[in-house]
Amino acid sequence: MHFRGRDAIKDLQQRERPEMDRLHLIEEGKEKRKSERASEEEGKKCLLGNTTDCQSNSRTGESCAYRNWKTLSQRPLCASIALCAHQSVNSSRFVDSLLRDNTKASIVDSLKKLPSKYVYYYVSPEHKNHYVLSYIFGFDREDDVYHFAYSYPYSYSRLQTYLEEVEKMKLPFLSVDIIGYSLQHRSLSALTIGKGEAGAKQRKTVVITSRVHPGETPASYIVQGLVDYLTSDDSMAQVLREHVTFKVVPMLNPDGVFLGNYRTSMMGFDLNRSWTDANPWAHPTLFATKNLLRQLNGDNTVDLDFFIDIHAHSSLKGSFVYGNQYDDVYRAERHTLFPKLLGQVAEDFNPGASVYNRDPNKNGTARRFFANTLRDKANCYTLEVSFFGYHPRNGSDTSLLVPYTDEGFPQQRADKRLGRNLARAFFQYYVVTNHIPAAESAAQSSVNRGRSRDRSR
Numbered sequence: 001m002h003f004r005g006r007d008a009i010k011d012l013q014q015r016e017r018p019e020m021d022r023l024h025l026i027e028e029g030k031e032k033r034k035s036e037r038a039s040e041e042e043g044k045k046c047l048l049g050n051t052t053d054c055q056s057n058s059r060t061g062e063s064c065a066y067r068n069w070k071t072l073s074q075r076p077l078c079a080s081i082a083l084c085a086h087q088s089v090n091s092s093r094f095v096d097s098l099l100r101d102n103t104k105a106s107i108v109d110s111l112k113k114l115p116s117k118y119v120y121y122y123v124s125p126e127h128k129n130h131y132v133l134s135y136i137f138g139f140d141r142e143d144d145v146y147h148f149a150y151s152y153p154y155s156y157s158r159l160q161t162y163l164e165e166v167e168k169m170k171l172p173f174l175s176v177d178i179i180g181y182s183l184q185h186r187s188l189s190a191l192t193i194g195k196g197e198a199g200a201k202q203r204k205t206v207v208i209t210s211r212v213h214p215g216e217t218p219a220s221y222i223v224q225g226l227v228d229y230l231t232s233d234d235s236m237a238q239v240l241r242e243h244v245t246f247k248v249v250p251m252l253n254p255d256g257v258f259l260g261n262y263r264t265s266m267m268g269f270d271l272n273r274s275w276t277d278a279n280p281w282a283h284p285t286l287f288a289t290k291n292l293l294r295q296l297n298g299d300n301t302v303d304l305d306f307f308i309d310i311h312a313h314s315s316l317k318g319s320f321v322y323g324n325q326y327d328d329v330y331r332a333e334r335h336t337l338f339p340k341l342l343g344q345v346a347e348d349f350n351p352g353a354s355v356y357n358r359d360p361n362k363n364g365t366a367r368r369f370f371a372n373t374l375r376d377k378a379n380c381y382t383l384e385v386s387f388f389g390y391h392p393r394n395g396s397d398t399s400l401l402v403p404y405t406d407e408g409f410p411q412q413r414a415d416k417r418l419g420r421n422l423a424r425a426f427f428q429y430y431v432v433t434n435h436i437p438a439a440e441s442a443a444q445s446s447v448n449r450g451r452s453r454d455r456s457r
């Protein structure tokens with residue numbers, strides 16, 4: 001990272017009041033309510049040059065709850081100037097979750113950490129005593145556009161390109177369908193992978209969704225890793241496709257993703273609190289997904305085993321699940337089986353962070369809503385993955401943090417890629433529950449051992 005205009009940077013530093021020197025991120029479109037437009041304009045005045053438009057959201061009667069930028073694009077007016085950007089935040093708890101060691105800034109064509117000495121966190125009387133995150137960056141190239149990102153981006157356009165590439169493969173066991181449209185008429189796509197067991201009375205079915213919160217981009221990398229693996233020639237993937245059907249809805253909130261919102265839809269709704277009262281006018285993508293689940297749940301030829309909604313977490317490390325509590329001890333025990341198996345195959349799984357509850361405040365979430373409406377046999381989870389990284393469980397250095405990187409989510413080694421490990425956990429689950437015959441499981445294990453020997457030569 002190169003900095004110029006040092007005098008300007010020094011002058012800006014002297015005018016700031018640093019109280020903490022770490023920040024996790026930086027952003028693509030502030031989410032604001034109409035009642036907060038004055039604060040939004042105040043924040044814009046701190047920026048030099050042209051920035052991406054900020055989406056203003058409103059929900060009558062609600063104060064602004066989500067005021068985080070996801071990414072910010074900046075074209076400098078000239079080289080050798082400094083950018084000072086501010087963000088007013090309502091909650092110190094929310095800000096604390098952002099102050100992590102792996103702050104990222106995209107410079108030219110690579111993402112790099114923004115030096116902590118140019119990042120500040122303080123209470124600002126000028127911003128109604130809200131906590132303010134500020135950062136300083138010295139531009140060194142006049143003609144380039146600089147991008148500052150909360151996390152590695154994964155856009156709606158990128159998903160559409162990926163789906164087109166998947167369709168071009170013309171795989172006999174895969175289909176991509178549009179099951180609905182957003183308010184701004186962006187497509188809600190669903191992938192079907194596997195045709196289920198031939199001749200079976202019921203097809204084991206797994207439903208995966210993600211990006212109901214548009215700023216949680218790691219969820220898309222997990223889904224892409226899962227789809228890449230399930231459509232591969234790996235022997236385990238082939239066995240899974242023969243016995244299980246996967247339904248994947250990779251982007252539940254396409255408008256929010258396109259507009260750069262962090263948590264809400266175009267209308268300012270937190271869609272993961274809207275499943276109970278979802279309707280086709282305000283929440284068309286949720287409504288279409290609910291219809292898909294209802295059809296599967298009511299189909300006697302479908303055995304709906306899992307619903308998993310994938311999110312990203314801004315404070316905890318690794319991956320973990322939020323599950324449900326049940327009075328039936330047998331159902332409760334069965335509900336904890338899959339997370340245990342995921343913990344056995346995924347190095348980044350953090351079982352200590354997993355929680356099982358029936359909090360009434362979460363009734364509008366996908367996990368709680370479908371746990372109450374689907375058949376009792378269906379296991380419903382929220383799968384969370386950290387924005388930052390994980391502590392390896394097998395390492396002696398417990399302070400070591402392995403970051404999730406752009407390459408790491410879809411392409412990193414198989415034993416560390418959560419998308420692949422999610423599929424491996426499904427395989428183990430169906431072996432343990434005797435849905436996948438022991439003979440096929442043994443054959444698959446033999447193939448894996450042979451590959452391990454080949455790699456060690």
